[in-house]
Amino acid sequence: MPEVFNATDYLVDRHLREGGGARTALVTPTRSLTYEELSREVRRVAAGLRALGVRPEERVLMCMVDDVELFTAVLAAFHIGAVAVPASTMLTGAELGQLIADSRCRALLGSAEFAPVVRAALRQAPEVRHTVLTGDDSSGLPPHVRGHTWRQLPAADADDGPYATWPDSPALWLYTSGTTGKPKAAMHRHINIKYVAENYGQRVLGIGPEDRCLSVAKLFFAYGIGNSLFFPLAAGATALLEPSRPSPALFAKRAAGDRATILFGTPSFFGPLLAGADIPDDAFGTVRLGVSAGEALPARMYEGMLQRYGVEVLDGIGSTEMLHIFVSNRTGRVRPGSSGTPVPGYAVELRDAEGQLVEGEGTPGELYVRGESAATGYWCRAATSRQVFLGDWVRTGDTYVRNADCTYTCMGRTNDLLKAGGIWVSPAEVEERLLAHPDVAEVAVVGVPDADGLDKPVACVVPRPGREVDADALVAWCREGLASFKRPRGVIGLAELPRTPTGKIRRNVLRDMARDGSWAEAP
Structure with a gap:
């Protein structure tokens, strides 16, 4: 049999055995928990998940703010051998529903702030049986879902300790x-x-x-x-x-x-x-x-x-x-x-x-x-x-x-590199030069094909507060610090850069935006 290794035992309970239970483990704007208090709360949540019928290696999806509840939920899932699936809090109901259906989770944990998104998501998630929300309202859920508040989370009579997971046992899914x-x-x-x-x-x-x-x-x-x-x-x-x-x-x-x-x-x-x-x-x-x-x-x-x-x-x-x-x-x-x-x-x-x-x-x-x-x-x-x-x-x-x-x-x-004049250009290099300009707060450079199908670098720029985007000045700035072929052929001013739910710049959106020809090509 493989050795037993449980991540929550390693992260929390190990410190209690080594005499560190009184040290502060977690601080939020409203609460503070020692390692001993954190262990107790994790075991309470773990017992509640077990009482809901969550079994080892089943997924528990979480759409929650960074607070004690999410922190302990992740550790509680590890504790019982289940798989923690923290999801982006920037998703729409339809997008969250896709993740719920894909993960085939039967239990969903949500923060009260995202209750409307959770309720919308559950309409396309027939396999979910239990939803636990922070706050005092767990109503408005589809008929196939039983709602609980965090305080009502059912607790078993006793916690049996961490599940005997192995080093290779599944613990965490990240989308x-x-x-x-x-x-x-x-x-x-x-x-x-x-x-x-x-x-x-x-x-x-x-x-x-x-x-x-x-x-x-x-x-x-x-x-x-x-x-x-x-x-x-x-x-x-x-x-x-x-x-x-x-x-x-x-x-x-x-x-x-x-x-x-x-x-x-x-x-x-x-x-x-x-x-x-x-x-x-x-x-x-x-x-x-x-x-x-x-x-x-x-x-x-x-x-x-x-x-x-x-x-x-x-x-x-x-x-x-x-x-x-x-x-x-x-x-x-x-x-x-x-x-x-x-x-x-x-x-x-x-x-x-x-x-x-x-x-x-x-x-x-x-x-x-x-x-x-x-x-x-x-x-x-x-x-x-x-x-x-x-x-x-x-x-x-x-x-x-x-x-x-x-x-x-x-x-x-790798798929963002572009050729300008037949020579490879790194967007990161052009972006670094533009970020050195005092008017620029954020920038992303994308390749946009011209009428002949040749890529032209276009800079999408978010100005610093109180500043404006001066396309000619920024192109001249790049000419001074980079080889001429690397300069942007156009500049688009934006209030913010479009990003994915995980915070990455959506360059495909910027490319589509630049293709509409609303920018004038700079010499």
């Missing part, structure tokens, strides 16, 4: 769709949680019991669930959860008020944070380290965070398929604009379109990664799984180059 395509669930094992917590959380970030982790990314992201749950709990540290939508002012207040020591963000957060004149320069005085992922962090944002707030931000690349970051910069050894070097326990390669190794510095290739935290595949997506999971290796879909110092720099998604 991903990239920037296009239908959602697909990457399936992760119990042991994957230990791998990412120890190889990245502890060996790269050095997280220890005194750390307090604050994350912009929510728990339904692979990035967010690592930042706010796996990493702090594995180290006996403290998770700082924020239920509200992140904003620079809110997170500056939380970081200062709750003495955050590690700030996990994204470029789309750090950009507005640096542009915010009303944020005190000492707002992040307790933060010893920043982390960025999701998109490549421009060098100017790294330098800006260091100069203004005194926070060194480690950029890295991770993926839902690998559960968290597998290439990262290191403290004191950051190469601005790069993703750094492989995390301990991981190996990477660059390959060409035929799958052959790309040799030499500066030669673009698709990034492949190997590591023990890889998902076992996509749920019921055999053809797609065979394209992505190739033996020990996983195709990332990102184009990278290896630098002379063995760091790796992102050139963009």
Whole structure:
């Protein structure tokens, strides 16, 4: 028989056995739980899920804000051997219904804030039997669903302890769709949680019991669930959860008020944070380290965070398929604009379109990664799984180059590269130049075919507050800092960039927008 390994026992109950039960595990704007109190609440929720009839390896889908209920629900699912499926809170009822039907879950947990979305989703989910909502109202559900409030969650007489899961037992599904395509669930094992917590959380970030982790990314992201749950709990540290939508002012207040020591963000957060004149320069005085992922962090944002707030931000690349970051910069050894070097326990390669190794510095290739935290595949997506999971290796879909110092720099998604004048152009390189302009807050560069079918780079720009988009000035700015063929041939001003429910830029939407010809080609 395989050895027994349960992720909740590793993340929570282990600390009680080691004498750490009195340490603070979780802090929200309204509550604080020690490890002992967290263990008690997890067992209560676990007993309730068992009483609802949830069995080992059955899926429990969660559409919930980042608060105590979602935190304990994920751990409770692990505890009873079920599969936690945290879903994006930005989905419509129809989109959530698709995930419910795809996962074939029989129990759905939701926050009161999303009750209308949950009710709409359940109309196309005949297999769901129980829905548990926070708040006081569980009415209005379809006849085939029995509704409960969180306080009414049925509790068994006694908790039998963690289910005897194995390292390879299924623990977590995370839905991903990239920037296009239908959602697909990457399936992760119990042991994957230990791998990412120890190889990245502890060996790269050095997280220890005194750390307090604050994350912009929510728990339904692979990035967010690592930042706010796996990493702090594995180290006996403290998770700082924020239920509200992140904003620079809110997170500056939380970081200062709750003495955050590690700030996990994204470029789309750090950009507005640096542009915010009303944020005190000492707002992040307790933060010893920043982390960025999701998109490549421009060098100017790294330098800006260091100069203004005194926070060194480690950029890295991770993926839902690998559960968290597998290439990262290191403290004191950051190469601005790069993703750094492989995390301990991981190996990477660059390959060409035929799958052959790309040799030499500066030669673009698709990034492949190997590591023990890889998902076992996509749920019921055999053809797609065979394209992505190739033996020990996983195709990332990102184009990278290896630098002379063995760091790796992102050139963009493999299918986002474009040719201008017959020469390959990386959107990421043009975007980095534009982000250095004082008028630009966010930007995405896409390729749009002209009348002859030739791609032309078009920049979709969100200006900084109080600034305007001056197309001629931005094109001239690029001419000064880039080879002429890389310059945008057009500029579109936008109030915001369209994003997927997981926060990635929807470049397909921008390409469609640019194709309508509403921009004038610049010389």
